[in-house]
Amino acid sequence: MQQPPHPIQDAHEQLRQRGFRLTPQRMLIMEVINVFHDHISAEQIHAAVVARYPYINIATVYRNLHWLLDQQLVRKIDVGDGHLWWEAATEAVHHHLICERCKAVQAIDNHVVACFANHVAEHYGFAVNIAHLPIFGLCTQCAAEEDAA
Amino acid sequence: MQQPPHPIQDAHEQLRQRGFRLTPQRMLIMEVINVFHDHISAEQIHAAVVARYPYINIATVYRNLHWLLDQQLVRKIDVGDGHLWWEAATEAVHHHLICERCKAVQAIDNHVVACFANHVAEHYGFAVNIAHLPIFGLCTQCAAEEDAA
DNA sequence: GTCCCTGCAAAGCATTTGCAGGGTA
DNA sequence: TACCCTGCAAATGCTTTGCAGGGAC
Numbered sequence: 001m002q003q004p005p006h007p008i009q010d011a012h013e014q015l016r017q018r019g020f021r022l023t024p025q026r027m028l029i030m031e032v033i034n035v036f037h038d039h040i041s042a043e044q045i046h047a048a049v050v051a052r053y054p055y056i057n058i059a060t061v062y063r064n065l066h067w068l069l070d071q072q073l074v075r076k077i078d079v080g081d082g083h084l085w086w087e088a089a090t091e092a093v094h095h096h097l098i099c100e101r102c103k104a105v106q107a108i109d110n111h112v113v114a115c116f117a118n119h120v121a122e123h124y125g126f127a128v129n130i131a132h133l134p135i136f137g138l139c140t141q142c143a144a145e146e147d148a149a
Numbered sequence: 150m151q152q153p154p155h156p157i158q159d160a161h162e163q164l165r166q167r168g169f170r171l172t173p174q175r176m177l178i179m180e181v182i183n184v185f186h187d188h189i190s191a192e193q194i195h196a197a198v199v200a201r202y203p204y205i206n207i208a209t210v211y212r213n214l215h216w217l218l219d220q221q222l223v224r225k226i227d228v229g230d231g232h233l234w235w236e237a238a239t240e241a242v243h244h245h246l247i248c249e250r251c252k253a254v255q256a257i258d259n260h261v262v263a264c265f266a267n268h269v270a271e272h273y274g275f276a277v278n279i280a281h282l283p284i285f286g287l288c289t290q291c292a293a294e295e296d297a298a
Numbered sequence: 299g300t301c302c303c304t305g306c307a308a309a310g311c312a313t314t315t316g317c318a319g320g321g322t323a
Numbered sequence: 324t325a326c327c328c329t330g331c332a333a334a335t336g337c338t339t340t341g342c343a344g345g346g347a348c
Contacts, residue, residue: 116262204330
């Protein structure tokens with residue numbers, strides 16, 4: 001009786017065949033990012049992995065994040081708050097509204113942005129990375145408070 | 150014979166009346182930013198001022214940039230390349246297409262973006278800071294090269 | 299043996315902060 | 324006197340890098 005292929009094991013096998021190794025550290029980092037359905041910082045990833053594998057070093061986390069980025073398994077998000085955020089490439093494409101006053105980050109879906117990206121491509125021949133569009137401004141509440149002041 | 154008010158001197162007078170001082174350092178920083186019709190980094194500003202006033206410290210530049218931001222005399226631009234860029238608030242509103250491959254930054258006018266900002270405001274009640282919308286992606290040339298590879 | 303990968307420690311780098319002193323009102 | 328502002332030096336905080344060692348193939 002033949003089993004259907006297991007997608008995660010398949011992906012792992014492909015990585016192995018390209019000469020990469022799936023060390024415990026690397027597997028744990030990948031798992032943390034995939035289970036956490038939101039953007040997560042390198043330090044948070046490190047803390048989460050340490051809980052299960054105490055000797056992992058933060059440098060290993062950073063190195064693997066760049067490796068995962070090269071493999072297109074994660075996306076890198078810069079919201080300009082001093083650290084980078086990361087999320088699994090399997091998450092639905094979405095965007096971030098970053099309030100410059102209260103620093104809140106709100107995720108929005110791709111609808112409006114996709115339309116905008118098309119316009120930029122048409123007018124300027126620039127291929128917008130719609131997986132990474134940080135939108136700065138003021139959230140509803142802060143905009144109201146600024147007006148009041 | 151009455152002279153028309155001098156706009157820059159007026160602005161300076163207003164700042165003085167609010168209790169601020171217009172030190173040589175501060176004036177030079179403001180001048181460098183206003184004369185340089187593009188975004189400029191803190192370090193570039195420092196270098197430009199040093200040429201005329203050798204003892205100014207980089208900390209003074211940073212402190213004054215934040216002060217100028219408070220006074221809404223400059224805009225701060227984060228293109229995610231490790232430093233912040235600054236430009237005079239008198240520059241026409243425009244935006245930056247940042248190529249994630251060759252790091253080139255291309256300025257584009259406000260037309261397409263203003264339209265997009267309206268949509269975000271309508272849908273999410275979020276007031277996009279259209280003076281600060283870094284648009285990441287691939288420039289025409291790099292997109293072509295990526296396709297070829 | 300070769301190459302990938304890790305831990306550790308140190309370095310990098312833009313930016314910020316503490317502190318003492320100087321200048322202006 | 325009070326307050327603004329500066330220079331200097333040190334600190335900050337995230338991220339990167341050099342190096343030696345360990346393990347897989």
